Amino acid sequence: MASLKDVAEKAEVSIATVSRVINGNSHVQMDTRHKVQKAIKELNYRPSRVAQRLRSKGKESKLIGLVLPDIENPFYVDMIRGIEATAYNQGYSVIIGNFSQNKSRSEMYIDILKSEGVNGFIVAPVNNEDPKVRELIKSGYQVTCVDRDMEGVEVDSVKINNEEAAYGAIKHLINLGHKRIGHVGGQWDIPTTKSRLAGYKRALLESGLPIEEELIITRSSDFQNGVEATTALLDLNRPPTAVFTGNNLLTLGALRAIHARELKIPSDIAIVGFDDMYWSELLNPPLTAVHQDGFEIGRRATELLLSRLVEPNRPCIKVILDAKLRIRKSCGAAQNGRLSTDL
Amino acid sequence: MASLKDVAEKAEVSIATVSRVINGNSHVQMDTRHKVQKAIKELNYRPSRVAQRLRSKGKESKLIGLVLPDIENPFYVDMIRGIEATAYNQGYSVIIGNFSQNKSRSEMYIDILKSEGVNGFIVAPVNNEDPKVRELIKSGYQVTCVDRDMEGVEVDSVKINNEEAAYGAIKHLINLGHKRIGHVGGQWDIPTTKSRLAGYKRALLESGLPIEEELIITRSSDFQNGVEATTALLDLNRPPTAVFTGNNLLTLGALRAIHARELKIPSDIAIVGFDDMYWSELLNPPLTAVHQDGFEIGRRATELLLSRLVEPNRPCIKVILDAKLRIRKSCGAAQNGRLSTDL
């Protein structure tokens, strides 16, 4: 690739001048500017971001680091799309660290991204403590939390009101007549798991329904765990008439477990999923699910981060978006045999 | 972040020495080595990859650039996972350019990644010509093509035998009695689209079936196009009794179109998809689909690229993996009313 020096030689000016016309800040005489632009075009020159990054650390770096739990989950894919679109629009590149729900991989990525010279992070912390992320914030890196907030530390964040959303989903089930509702949630220490569980409990309590520990299972979020946890629920002496799954991968696993038993949805068992996918309606049956707008979360998070890069000391902003329940066909009225015997 | 200089001061040696113990190539005396290692630990030092990259261009850069068509397509997500896993294992970082089927975005990403100083690319060219990718290869960058190969240029590639796979899918339909099979394919100039179409035609021809242009629609791969193209097929005077969709997003759109008409699958219309997803069995109905192993493709591509980095002049390697048809429930025997009248 051509370098500044090549351009400078061709245009017969100094590299400083070339740099100036590229960055456009200081004034350069018209004709020198033209000469330089001509040389740039002829050489097909593009500045090396690597050198720019090294030179002006943290300022013109134009690189954002993402540390996200799971690229396999369509929700995060939407978020990445939102982040990419916004970032590239502003001339930023994005480097993705996909930690696959693995704490040590998350830490590894943070270290790598640091040494890649990113000037800001968009992170979904592994849990509320996440010492690595706290340290990152404390040592002055610009960070925006997505999907999962962090308490007790000044940090921008974008998420939805998970408790409220879960509450709404459970209320929907209760209104349909369900009284025994199982919950398969993500790993227990993830903030979203906690909030969704809290919403689940609040809805039951409010309706005078008991909270039974045997109906609540939390597991790391993947397909296989969804299968296993749901199977365990179905194997209970008094199995639930409905199940609320805490994220996409668990939902898919739950569907598999239910179909494996050849149970009918929703007549044998109803299901509401947390996180909706654009193809959720194509599942068997079309899935009733809580929809959160991943793309928008990504977009907002990126805007927050970019604005903080400009104004590092502004007060934190906590964005809380709304989720909505998309009612389709996986939650018909409670009317199966089991339910009646249970009551 | 601590720098080499900080470590050198703390250990009371020169930066050259510190660099040597880190890179471990040349010999350093035991006790100096220990002093340095102690300082590194105390300062929690990690070398700046940015500086390393600037300094030793293309060699110790440890960065791979990905230029991929669509992060929304689960197939590419699998591929990314395969690439990431392999790359990070070897100490490489990955930077993803997701061009969303958009040619100019693909070119933009290639430019960005160049200026990010990547030392190799894994690319799915937009088509067989893709001048930007050809130029990349010609100017000496290390490139591996995935999913889509390039003819007439020396480049490593990893893909499946798309024609054969499509042929098998259509044969399956024909064996079930279908004689009027529609095809909704991706954008016409993408190599995979061409190969899959070729497989489709070969299967028909071989069985003495006519190739009717009205049954073949190619469109850029997204959900909405899948809906529209399939709807068009269903609106034909003599609609097909089966449809073969050329990729995940089109398949999902096709399902939506079919369900919107309240047609039964497979009795009213059968469907085979190209690309399988781990949750394809959860669709309504469980989808019969061609399965290719995205993770493995990613893994192999990364290995090829890394090996070429070591040995830039070795002859090209073309890896062609097998795909297999996963038969589930979307392709029952042809027996609907339309079919009989058609014959």
Place this chain on the structure above:
DNA sequence: CTGAAAGCGCTTACAG
């Protein structure tokens, strides 16, 4: 308005 020079954090011949 323009140039010479320092410096970002490294690696690596070149001396010693």
Place this chain on the structure above:
DNA sequence: CTGAAAGCGCTTACAG
């Protein structure tokens, strides 16, 4: 075995 110095490609005070 170890250090001083050059240089990767930039940006930006500092002079003029």
